[in-house]
Amino acid sequence: MLLDLSLLVLAVPVLAASGYLLLLTLLSGLKPAPPRLPPRLKFDVIIPAHNEEAGIANTVRNLSGVDWPVELRRIIVVADNCSDATADRAREAGAKVLVRHNQELRGKGYALQLAFETSLAEGFADAVVVVDADTQVTPNLLHAFALRLEAGAHAVQAHYGVLNPEASWRTRLMAVAMALFHKVRSMGRERLSVSCGLRGNGMCFTHAIIRKVPHEAFSIVEDLEYGIRLGQAGERVHYAWEAEALGEMVSGEKASRSQRRRWEGGRMAMMRQHGLPLLAEGLRKGDRVLVDLAADLLVPPLSWVVLGAGALAVASAALSWMSGGVALSAWAAAASVLALVTYVMRGWWVSGQGVQGLLALARAPFYVAWKLWLVVSRPAEKKGEWVRTTREGQKP
Structure with missing residues (x-):
């Protein structure tokens, strides 16, 4: 006994x-897609990029094709500490480019801080959207965000899924894992009217919330860190389940090992803190x-x-x-x-x-x-350092 x-x-x-x-x-039962509203809000769609010359143009072109009036959106690429032609490829594809070089303050969080501050200063947009440089989004992305913002939300997360599940058993397993973490859990949390969580890709923030809670999250898991700060400020992240941001996942063990170590290590640090x-x-x-x-x-x-x-x-x-x-x-x-x-x-x-x-x-x-x-076996890594994941067919 x-x-x-x-x-x-x-x-x-x-x-x-x-x-x-x-x-x-x-x-976690999925709801039908809500009806669309006439486009009114203006968006700055921000792509933080570090040495992404191989794929940045595809991402910019995909975002240029979203179902939202051209005069109500801008695409801004932050070429952060790049040693390749990311900035040139992004300009050629039609994006506005911010070039940032700072070897001391490195990482996605700093790139987002620059982009958010620029968006606020220029005053074009009502809200900013964050999309990773290896991502394809569904055409309804901005409609889904606008619907929540006009209903009073200040932070919204689209579903973040896998672009290439057929690449290997590893990416297919990642598709199931991300459906669990990003869809099942997010939908359940949305029904509880709590924060669905930020996923780092397919995020949207109003200018008002960025002013209220400045983006000063610089850890390896800056999305998780900023989501916590939003919660402490009394704001929850709403879930736009009908829109998707699909990121390319690595299929090889070596690149996947580096990626998972960063994610798991950063999350464990946030849990302890x-x-x-x-x-x-x-x-x-x-x-x-x-x-x-x-x-x-x-x-x-x-x-x-x-x-x-x-x-x-x-x-x-x-x-x-x-x-x-x-x-x-x-x-x-x-x-x-x-x-x-x-x-x-x-x-x-x-x-x-x-x-x-x-x-x-x-x-x-x-x-x-x-x-x-x-x-x-996780080795120590520098806080917030931007380590680019090597994708199949690309040089590190």
Whole structure:
């Protein structure tokens, strides 16, 4: 009995994480696209770019084709510490270009700060949109943002998905993973009227909110950092589920290793710095946006939760076998596993990856082991440094 109670105590974090994910899963039913409004707002669409000469023109051309009057939008590329022809290729494609060189203050956060300050100073736009340099967006992007802004939102996030899921099993698995993290969780959080979170790509901010909460987020996960600052300022990020920003994901192990290390390391740093303080602040103020931001931070990566549920299942099964009955911890393990299976299968379904997505999920145990190895072997990196991901067919 004592051993069973000990396992139950150890199961609390796993149950809490899997229960939170199950709640968001049950609330993740997609809504029909809302009706469009006549175009009125002006947008500055900003593309932060570091050595992106190979693909920047395609991104600019894609954004030039969005369904929004030309006189109500501008495309601005920030060529940040580039040593190639990114600025020239962007100008040739029709974008306004800001060139930034500062070897001391490096990173996407600084590029966005310059672009936001320029947009505010020039006064053309009502809002700014952030799109990565390797991204293609759906034509309805600005319509989706405008609808939320005119309803009173100040920060909006489109769905951030995978442009090239067919490139490899790794990118297909990423498509399922991003459907889980960016669609299932975001839709559930939107239904709870809390912040859906910023994803770094496909974001929109009004000039008013940038003035209220200046963009001074310079960590490796500047989007997560700024989203926390917005929540602390009383603002939530709204989810525009019907619009998409599709980014190119790397299919090779080496480039993917570098990318995942940066993402996971940056998120863990934010969790250690802000997780418990945010939870305490949210509970003290009765602020559900802050409580949810804390919950989102404190839920470990899915690979960790799965590993914890698996270990609990094995231990409780062994205890049940030795005691000749079903241990209480076995019920906790079963509930956690069922919640996680429901969550993962929902992500697979909304990802649209079909049978190939299921086959990619079959490799998930190897992927989980790989991610855990990345965590324990992660080298120290400079805060906020912009490390460009090498894509297939491109030179680093």
